[in-house]
Amino acid sequence: xxxxxxxxxxxxxCRLFLGTGKYAGNEQMRxxxxxxxxxxxxxxxxxxxxxxxxxxxxxxxxxxxxxxINTSGARNAAEAVRIAxxxxxxxxxxxxxxxxxxxxxxxxxxxxxxxKATETLVKEGFVVFPYMSPDLSMARRMADCGAAxxxxxxxPIGTNRGVKTRExxxxxxxxxxxxxxxxxxxxxxxxxxxxxxxxxxxxxxNTAVAVAPDPVEFARAFSLAVKAGxxxxxxxxxxxxxxxxxxxxxxxxxxDHD
Amino acid sequence: xKVRINGREESLPDRSVTLQELVENRGLAPERxxxxxxxxxxxxxxxxxxxxxxxxSVELVSFVGGG
Numbered sequence: 001x002x003x004x005x006x007x008x009x010x011x012x013x014c015r016l017f018l019g020t021g022k023y024a025g026n027e028q029m030r031x032x033x034x035x036x037x038x039x040x041x042x043x044x045x046x047x048x049x050x051x052x053x054x055x056x057x058x059x060x061x062x063x064x065x066x067x068x069i070n071t072s073g074a075r076n077a078a079e080a081v082r083i084a085x086x087x088x089x090x091x092x093x094x095x096x097x098x099x100x101x102x103x104x105x106x107x108x109x110x111x112x113x114x115x116k117a118t119e120t121l122v123k124e125g126f127v128v129f130p131y132m133s134p135d136l137s138m139a140r141r142m143a144d145c146g147a148a149x150x151x152x153x154x155x156p157i158g159t160n161r162g163v164k165t166r167e168x169x170x171x172x173x174x175x176x177x178x179x180x181x182x183x184x185x186x187x188x189x190x191x192x193x194x195x196x197x198x199x200x201x202x203x204x205x206n207t208a209v210a211v212a213p214d215p216v217e218f219a220r221a222f223s224l225a226v227k228a229g230x231x232x233x234x235x236x237x238x239x240x241x242x243x244x245x246x247x248x249x250x251x252x253x254x255x256d257h258d
Numbered sequence: 259x260k261v262r263i264n265g266r267e268e269s270l271p272d273r274s275v276t277l278q279e280l281v282e283n284r285g286l287a288p289e290r291x292x293x294x295x296x297x298x299x300x301x302x303x304x305x306x307x308x309x310x311x312x313x314x315s316v317e318l319v320s321f322v323g324g325g
Contacts, residue, residue: 019324020325021323043323044321045319046319046322047264047265048290048320049284051284056321070325086319089292089299090299092321157325158325206325210325
């Protein structure tokens with residue numbers, strides 16, 4: 001039975017979304033995307049200066065992938081909106097990850113500016129994925145104004161600290177009507193598995209894979225973990241108990257009777 | 259002629275400079291660059307016919323890896 005993620009007008013098979021930054025090279029990045037069988041990847045938009053040797057990163061992304069441009073660099077809603085419009089006008093598609101950050105120490109997103117950008121870009125027909133700090137009322141507003149999903153952080157970008165925001169994310173999953181996709185801070189496959197077991201629709205990972213000793217195999221491991229967690233969530237998990245409940249029969253022991 | 263390129267004010271010769279020339283003069287491969295002129299993206303096929311005017315603001319951008 002297929003378990004496709006129905007989002008933004010597409011049906012997505014791989015629930016591991018991957019970033020494309022920090023790799024040793026574009027070819028390695030491409031192999032990691034293939035190893036993970038990624039369907040959704042994100043890229044950024046930057047100025048190019050004179051004489052810069054610029055490879056076209058889009059050439060290294062498998063054609064079957066949906067590219068989501070992120071608005072990284074934006075410090076407010078207006079800058080995010082401008083980047084999104086530029087990205088779309090240059091043929092990169094409608095999927096936008098809104099990333100509005102004014103804090104350079106923790107790179108925590110500005111939820112208010114992110115909400116404003118979400119409202120504007122949804123009205124302009126973009127498929128909007130706001131990267132946000134897990135706050136229920138903000139997530140509700142983003143969902144209500146038409147975001148395709150909400151993307152709460154697990155822990156600060158690049159820290160590999162895991163799902164420190166676990167309980168807040170669980171609240172979002174219970175209360176929010178759109179898919180919840182944990183993005184940022186996931187450090188190892190078990191973090192991604194945990195998110196999927198909780199009921200996340202997908203997860204996004206960049207640093208952990210790109211800086212791993214073997215990014216291609218680590219991408220593969222993350223992809224397997226996402227599948228495992230998703231399967232567990234879909235088929236149901238047993239409860240836990242405080243006291244032991246034996247796994248082997250309690251009779252017929254090979255022992256002297258008292 | 260003063261124009262703003264990638265956020266910096268630059269002086270260009272007063273003769274007309276097309277966007278195509280601008281990109282090539284900077285050693286950039288046209289197929290890897292997106293040009294925004296005064297907040298509007300100009301498709302590549304129009305670069306040879308669009309010339310810069312004084313006080314124009316140009317952004318030369320490219321897609322790069324990011325998370």
